[in-house]
Amino acid sequence: MRVLSIDVIRFEKVSKTYPGTGKPALDQVSIDIEKGEFVFLVGQSGSGKSTALRLVLRETRSTGGRVHVAGKDLNRLAGWKVPRLRRQIGTVFQDFRLLPNKTVSENVAFALQVIGRPRSEVKKVVPQTLELVGLDGKGERMPDELSGGEQQRVAIARAFVNRPMILIADEPTGNLDPTTSVGIMKLLERINRTGTTVLMATHDSGVVDQMRKRVVELDHGRVVRDESQGVYDGISG
Amino acid sequence: MRVGYVFSELGQGLRRNVSMHIAVVLTLFVSLTLLGLGVLIKQQSDIAVRYLGDQLQVTVYLCRDGDSNPACTSAVTDEQRQRVEQTISQNPEVSSVRYESQEEAFAKVKELYGADQFDGPNPPMTATDMPQSYWITLKDPQQFEGVTSAVVGLDGVSQVRDLRDTLAPLYGWLDALKYGAWGVALFLVIAALLLVANTIRLAAFARRKEIAIMRLVGASTLYIALPFLLESLVTAVVGVALAGGTLGAFMWFGVHERIASSVSFMPWIGVSDYTTSLLVIGVLGPVLTLLPTLLLTRKYLKV
Numbered sequence: 001m002r003v004l005s006i007d008v009i010r011f012e013k014v015s016k017t018y019p020g021t022g023k024p025a026l027d028q029v030s031i032d033i034e035k036g037e038f039v040f041l042v043g044q045s046g047s048g049k050s051t052a053l054r055l056v057l058r059e060t061r062s063t064g065g066r067v068h069v070a071g072k073d074l075n076r077l078a079g080w081k082v083p084r085l086r087r088q089i090g091t092v093f094q095d096f097r098l099l100p101n102k103t104v105s106e107n108v109a110f111a112l113q114v115i116g117r118p119r120s121e122v123k124k125v126v127p128q129t130l131e132l133v134g135l136d137g138k139g140e141r142m143p144d145e146l147s148g149g150e151q152q153r154v155a156i157a158r159a160f161v162n163r164p165m166i167l168i169a170d171e172p173t174g175n176l177d178p179t180t181s182v183g184i185m186k187l188l189e190r191i192n193r194t195g196t197t198v199l200m201a202t203h204d205s206g207v208v209d210q211m212r213k214r215v216v217e218l219d220h221g222r223v224v225r226d227e228s229q230g231v232y233d234g235i236s237g
Numbered sequence: 238m239r240v241g242y243v244f245s246e247l248g249q250g251l252r253r254n255v256s257m258h259i260a261v262v263l264t265l266f267v268s269l270t271l272l273g274l275g276v277l278i279k280q281q282s283d284i285a286v287r288y289l290g291d292q293l294q295v296t297v298y299l300c301r302d303g304d305s306n307p308a309c310t311s312a313v314t315d316e317q318r319q320r321v322e323q324t325i326s327q328n329p330e331v332s333s334v335r336y337e338s339q340e341e342a343f344a345k346v347k348e349l350y351g352a353d354q355f356d357g358p359n360p361p362m363t364a365t366d367m368p369q370s371y372w373i374t375l376k377d378p379q380q381f382e383g384v385t386s387a388v389v390g391l392d393g394v395s396q397v398r399d400l401r402d403t404l405a406p407l408y409g410w411l412d413a414l415k416y417g418a419w420g421v422a423l424f425l426v427i428a429a430l431l432l433v434a435n436t437i438r439l440a441a442f443a444r445r446k447e448i449a450i451m452r453l454v455g456a457s458t459l460y461i462a463l464p465f466l467l468e469s470l471v472t473a474v475v476g477v478a479l480a481g482g483t484l485g486a487f488m489w490f491g492v493h494e495r496i497a498s499s500v501s502f503m504p505w506i507g508v509s510d511y512t513t514s515l516l517v518i519g520v521l522g523p524v525l526t527l528l529p530t531l532l533l534t535r536k537y538l539k540v
Binding site: 057080082083084085086087088089090091097099110111113114115116119158162 | 241242446447449450451452453454455456457458460461
């Protein structure tokens, strides 16, 4: 099974040293993530989680090793092909990053408009996606009229509206209370069940323990733990 | 590509940054007008050189009764005149020479000022007030010193005149105007470039959230930069249109209606020269705004 499946994200001894810093942010990191997996990336601040996510998005390049995403070697990917790569990746952040002057629908539609999708598709897909994330009927609201959890749902809708192969979530529950976080995690799980690979960086031990998914722990830029159905607590041990 | 989206972004961008855009348009307007003016002046001075250069002649005026030149003791004698004519025609630099009598000179003056001025019993001047003269066309208009020095000391010669002396100040003025216009334009062009750069910086900052999301969801660099490029193009087009209109007004009211109709002894710049200046500013205007925009969007909006 493992031989036949395709890795959507694959780090081969990846190192990343930022210019002007002696210590590498990532040091010989190897991770394989298969299609449809749900993976938690845990570790303390500065452990290299954000760098790993930035490498997947090709916001930066590795200084050693190889990063493969969606079958492409990102170190060899030409700059003009980066937008095409990113259309296969949805991204969600701790701070939602919604456009405050656009309605919920417009925020979601924006992601399709700027990659040149036809109006008819936008009209059809946006309400569907809002319904999927549990926001049907709230399309005309402005972001600041919504609760934090609802805003994060809008952000998830925007990340998922293009049906990406990969969903990257950087501390998506970091600004939410535990109850709301549960709802968001259920939503991410539902998206995962559609076949979308989910890679989520988090500090939130509650959600990790509850979900019982694969956990990859980074410490000082190295992978110190990689277990399926793991828990957050492994960090101290 | 969604055209509607791009244009709505363009409209928003223009409105959001309206004061900066006006500053850019005004600077462009004035600098392009001066540039175009410089082009027109250059065209005019080329025309003048071409036209007057053909006609550059050395004129030798002979003494007449009551000549202001103290060397002329009396009107030129036939013998003196023949001597002068011989000297001129034997000079190897002379291409041709034409004699103009007092009557012919007087006829020219009458033509210039209107014959009715000289009618009546007591006219301001008569043919005898005019000097006889030789009009010399040179083989090479640049080589006039030889002829001039050969003739200048001869008896009966009152004055030797080269048109170049008359025209030199005119050319000087035209050159000064041209370089003056271009010099001022250069400063304004630099100001325009910096203004465009600042406008882009502000616009990119105002739209930083949108731009960050566009990058994230995979919008192409061109798509992200397009509203900026279009904004720059719009300001350029408005600037060029204003400058073109001003130059057109200058051509019509200044050159066509005034100078050309009152000073008709030489040809003046016309429609084709105006087109040339339009072409120059029409290319330079967009280049001036698009160049910094392209450079800065590469810097600020790189995916």
